[in-house]
Amino acid sequence: MQQTFLKNFKRGAFFAISLLFLLCIALFSACAPLSSDSSSSSGSGGTEPVGDPTLLRTAYADYFRIGAAVTTDNVKTYDSLLPHFNSVTAEWEMKWRVSEPSQGEFDFSAGDELVAWAQAHDTAVRGHCLLWYKSLPSWVSEACTDKETALSIIDEHVRETVKHYGDDVYCWDVANEVLDGTVYSSALEEDAPADAIWRTGDDEEFEQGEIDWYEICGEDFLKQAFRSAELALEEIGAEDVQLFYNDYSLNDPNKREACVRLVEMLREDGIRIDGVGMQAHYGLQTYLKDKEGFMKNFEDSVRRFTSLGLDVHITELDIRVYGSSSEPQAFDSLPYELEVAQAEMYGKIFEVCRKYSTPQGEGYGVVSSVTTWGVADDHTSQDTSAHKEYPLIFGVDHDYKRTYYELMAI
Numbered sequence: 001m002q003q004t005f006l007k008n009f010k011r012g013a014f015f016a017i018s019l020l021f022l023l024c025i026a027l028f029s030a031c032a033p034l035s036s037d038s039s040s041s042s043g044s045g046g047t048e049p050v051g052d053p054t055l056l057r058t059a060y061a062d063y064f065r066i067g068a069a070v071t072t073d074n075v076k077t078y079d080s081l082l083p084h085f086n087s088v089t090a091e092w093e094m095k096w097r098v099s100e101p102s103q104g105e106f107d108f109s110a111g112d113e114l115v116a117w118a119q120a121h122d123t124a125v126r127g128h129c130l131l132w133y134k135s136l137p138s139w140v141s142e143a144c145t146d147k148e149t150a151l152s153i154i155d156e157h158v159r160e161t162v163k164h165y166g167d168d169v170y171c172w173d174v175a176n177e178v179l180d181g182t183v184y185s186s187a188l189e190e191d192a193p194a195d196a197i198w199r200t201g202d203d204e205e206f207e208q209g210e211i212d213w214y215e216i217c218g219e220d221f222l223k224q225a226f227r228s229a230e231l232a233l234e235e236i237g238a239e240d241v242q243l244f245y246n247d248y249s250l251n252d253p254n255k256r257e258a259c260v261r262l263v264e265m266l267r268e269d270g271i272r273i274d275g276v277g278m279q280a281h282y283g284l285q286t287y288l289k290d291k292e293g294f295m296k297n298f299e300d301s302v303r304r305f306t307s308l309g310l311d312v313h314i315t316e317l318d319i320r321v322y323g324s325s326s327e328p329q330a331f332d333s334l335p336y337e338l339e340v341a342q343a344e345m346y347g348k349i350f351e352v353c354r355k356y357s358t359p360q361g362e363g364y365g366v367v368s369s370v371t372t373w374g375v376a377d378d379h380t381s382q383d384t385s386a387h388k389e390y391p392l393i394f395g396v397d398h399d400y401k402r403t404y405y406e407l408m409a410i
């Protein structure tokens with residue numbers, strides 16, 4: 001009798017311990033997306049938060065708008081992810097090639113479609129972009145034969161576009177990438193030629209249909225674009241719409257200073273500029289080589305621009321994981337180590353943006369919008385002919401990458 005009781009007791013205890021063990025495993029798996037366990041890599045489409053995920057737009061509501069570049073087509077495919085964003089940028093729909101395909105004949109239908117989608121989804125729109133050397137219809141470079149003609153063509157395009165969208169957008173990238181791709185320190189010296197900081201001349205190859213605005217107009221093309229935008233906003237009483245200069249590599253100290261000169265140049269002529277857009281197409285390998293140096297340069301730029309009373313928008317953030325565009329494809333899904341490192345880098349960038357979302361001094365501007373160039377890794381402009389990239393917050397299968405959890409945790 002006693003023996004049977006002991007036997008049953010042992011069996012029962014064994015059963016209870018096993019049950020407890022199984023329960024622990026189940027609990028651990030449920031928490032895995034938030035843990036640092038390498039077995040739960042989401043690179044090839046793993047994780048989904050349990051229950052309703054906290055939206056990025058909610059988590060960052062007290063800091064800045066959270067945006068993504070989209071197209072009229074892909075807004076339909078990102079149903080599950082777009083609620084995270086409260087700002088969108090048109091990837092193509094508002095660019096010159098689309099909106100003024102023939103001189104004086106405007107077609108805003110694609111941009112309007114996106115604005116309608118945004119308004120129906122309680123989402124704001126960043127206007128992008130009024131003047132660029134790329135993405136132009138072929139008539140522009142043919143018609144801009146002299147400075148006077150070029151300036152009046154810019155004036156008409158900018159005015160009509162700004163007036164059409166009015167305050168359906170909260171800002172415009174008035175000019176995109178007018179600075180030289182790389183600005184060398186020699187270009188900033190006092191005796192440097194006037195064109196040294198500009199995207200112009202032999203050092204920059206302009207492809208068919210692209211245009212060297214500086215060669216035709218000198219710096220007046222930039223002044224014209226900003227002045228026309230400002231006047232158009234005044235005309236329609238939409239002065240709240242902010243006017244931005246947008247470029248890449250503005251974390252680089254030389255390019256930062258070149259950008260400051262553009263701002264000063266406009267202000268000397270009494271022309272309004274409200275902010276600087278740092279595109280932020282970054283490389284993970286650059287960050288990993290010198291994390292502190294990278295973050296210092298980034299923060300120095302944010303501080304410098306905001307100290308001028310300008311707002312800063314991060315306009316095209318994405319983080320490539322390969323070291324160069326020609327590196328052959330080395331994996332079919334994002335390796336765990338790279339996903340973790342990428343999440344860390346995103347987190348550091350967001351930390352700086354959060355810090356500067358409140359003014360750091362009197363008269364300082366703030367970081368008021370952070371946009372990624374795309375929604376998820378299945379659609380990114382960073383893919384090359386050599387490999388697929390994984391630069392965004394969400395994965396190829398619209399899964400939640402570690403970056404999402406990092407942005408929630410910081």
Ligand code: GLA
Nearest residue numbers: 091128176248279316381382
């Ligand atoms: C630049 C432009 C964007 C977009 C990207 C593509 O950064 O500003 O509009 O075309 O290139 O990577």
